[in-house]
Amino acid sequence: MEYIIETKDITKKFDDFTAVDSVNLKIPTNSVYGVLGPNGAGKTTLISMLCTILRPTHGSATVNGYDIVKNPKEVRASIGIVFQSRALDDILTGREHLEMHAALYGVPKDLREKRLEEVLDLIALGSKVDEFVKTYSGGMKRRLEIGRGLIHHPKVLFLDEPTLGLDPQTRESIWEYIQRLNQEEEVTVLMTTHYMEEADKLCDEVAIINQGNIITADSPSNLKRELKADTITIRVDKAEEFLERAKSLAFVKDIFEADSEIKIMVERGDYLVPEIVNFANQHNIFVNSIELEHPNLEDVFLKYTGRTIGEGGR
Amino acid sequence: MVTPLLWLLIFGTGLGSAVRFGGVVGGYKTFIYPGIIGQTILFTAVFSGVSVIIDRQYGFLKEILVAPISRPAIVFGKALGISTTALIQGLILLLLSFVVGIQMTIEIFLQSAVVILLISLGLAGLGLLIASFTDSMEGFNLILSFIVLPIFLLSGALFPVTNLPSWLQIAVYLDPLTYGVDALRAIILKTSVLPLYLSVAIVSLFTILMVLTSAFIFSRREQELM
Numbered sequence: 001m002e003y004i005i006e007t008k009d010i011t012k013k014f015d016d017f018t019a020v021d022s023v024n025l026k027i028p029t030n031s032v033y034g035v036l037g038p039n040g041a042g043k044t045t046l047i048s049m050l051c052t053i054l055r056p057t058h059g060s061a062t063v064n065g066y067d068i069v070k071n072p073k074e075v076r077a078s079i080g081i082v083f084q085s086r087a088l089d090d091i092l093t094g095r096e097h098l099e100m101h102a103a104l105y106g107v108p109k110d111l112r113e114k115r116l117e118e119v120l121d122l123i124a125l126g127s128k129v130d131e132f133v134k135t136y137s138g139g140m141k142r143r144l145e146i147g148r149g150l151i152h153h154p155k156v157l158f159l160d161e162p163t164l165g166l167d168p169q170t171r172e173s174i175w176e177y178i179q180r181l182n183q184e185e186e187v188t189v190l191m192t193t194h195y196m197e198e199a200d201k202l203c204d205e206v207a208i209i210n211q212g213n214i215i216t217a218d219s220p221s222n223l224k225r226e227l228k229a230d231t232i233t234i235r236v237d238k239a240e241e242f243l244e245r246a247k248s249l250a251f252v253k254d255i256f257e258a259d260s261e262i263k264i265m266v267e268r269g270d271y272l273v274p275e276i277v278n279f280a281n282q283h284n285i286f287v288n289s290i291e292l293e294h295p296n297l298e299d300v301f302l303k304y305t306g307r308t309i310g311e312g313g314r
Numbered sequence: 315m316v317t318p319l320l321w322l323l324i325f326g327t328g329l330g331s332a333v334r335f336g337g338v339v340g341g342y343k344t345f346i347y348p349g350i351i352g353q354t355i356l357f358t359a360v361f362s363g364v365s366v367i368i369d370r371q372y373g374f375l376k377e378i379l380v381a382p383i384s385r386p387a388i389v390f391g392k393a394l395g396i397s398t399t400a401l402i403q404g405l406i407l408l409l410l411s412f413v414v415g416i417q418m419t420i421e422i423f424l425q426s427a428v429v430i431l432l433i434s435l436g437l438a439g440l441g442l443l444i445a446s447f448t449d450s451m452e453g454f455n456l457i458l459s460f461i462v463l464p465i466f467l468l469s470g471a472l473f474p475v476t477n478l479p480s481w482l483q484i485a486v487y488l489d490p491l492t493y494g495v496d497a498l499r500a501i502i503l504k505t506s507v508l509p510l511y512l513s514v515a516i517v518s519l520f521t522i523l524m525v526l527t528s529a530f531i532f533s534r535r536e537q538e539l540m
Contacts, residue, residue: 051380077382087373104381148377 004029009059019045021212032189034203042212043192064155080149084160090134105152123147139170159191196297215304224295230269235288318354348498349471355400359434362396363441385533393438400434425501433494439524446532490520
């Protein structure tokens, strides 16, 4: 199977609001696939449909070859999920969570012990595994949830915002963990995130979603290459005038305003910073600040939506 | 387990000495003993529906919902778990029958256990049904106070249901717990308004109806709840 998940015009409407609008995705087997978008873009709704919690309004999708509407039970048996909000029970220990999950997913009794050891090895909870979950740190809870999602050897692991609200160190360790997972186990990872950095670092392929629509999908490096550009971010006192005048410059590939800053796409920005400053001075425009950046996914997002990701999408 | 004993000892003795009660041997305290068993399982079973809401608020319910098990199976599992708790409480109360001077036999014990299990399953179904309609703890408690207390008071747990004004009589016979309490009274005190088989039949019907309805509603609702 080349693609483990395929969606066809999958759509979800809540009354008048279209959360996911005719999305078509093909997710290659054994890849780490990122769905990237601001809060409210429809990421969680999309995942909820793929893991059969929500029914699509129309359209369809297959996961591991099973239709999400016609064979929800088979779909659920082939996936593991880590929800955005935590889904642990305070009054159970880590081990009890894993045991219960294994039982729910019908892992045969004689295999359970072995799987449990496997997962415990991976999530490194140490002796904490026999303590109540309420004594765990945020990162431990996350690791437990990820481990739980793996105990029945799913074909696809859904991670909805896996590092939301975690400190940078924990985030790093979860990233490493996801990478190791993808390499060592035969599992496709579909993750949503609104951290550009995260998608950039982890994903083989990224789909950018905004207001329920997939805007573009490709590997992070291709997406960045497509920009063919460094970005010069400049703040000036007369933004309108500068925008008009700078458009005519030969080396400017694209120029637009975002967040009261002007972004200029150029090919080799290192040489052009002085030139732009001089140009502004010639026209009596005062430069407050100027900054050069090599492309990242944030810029890709900006280019396609005209907004930074933090601004949200509704 | 303290609450039912307080009811029996304080309320039972207190009211028992204030009124002349000739209904059963042993007086008022003995009369309300089956009723207090009914009350205990009523509160335990229905309030346990709140566990669904807690699971939902903690997000734990989602974990259960995406497991490859059917929605009715989840509801049946919950109902069985809840009625186990209620059954254990009922059994402890049965063992304490000497407090009100009732001679417990194995026959009475086993028959009562079956009836207690039946009622608690039905009431657990009722609790789960309410829980599947409400999203918050506050909402659940609000609905409960409108349902649980009337069920308790109308069940004839505290007074004989014969010789009531007709409006109250009707309400009493609409209350499913009436038949549960009456069945328990038939088994434990050998005195009842309806024949035992009829009470048990009505309780069974109620139980089947509640469990099936809550399974059905739960399957329909939860799809759209996330």
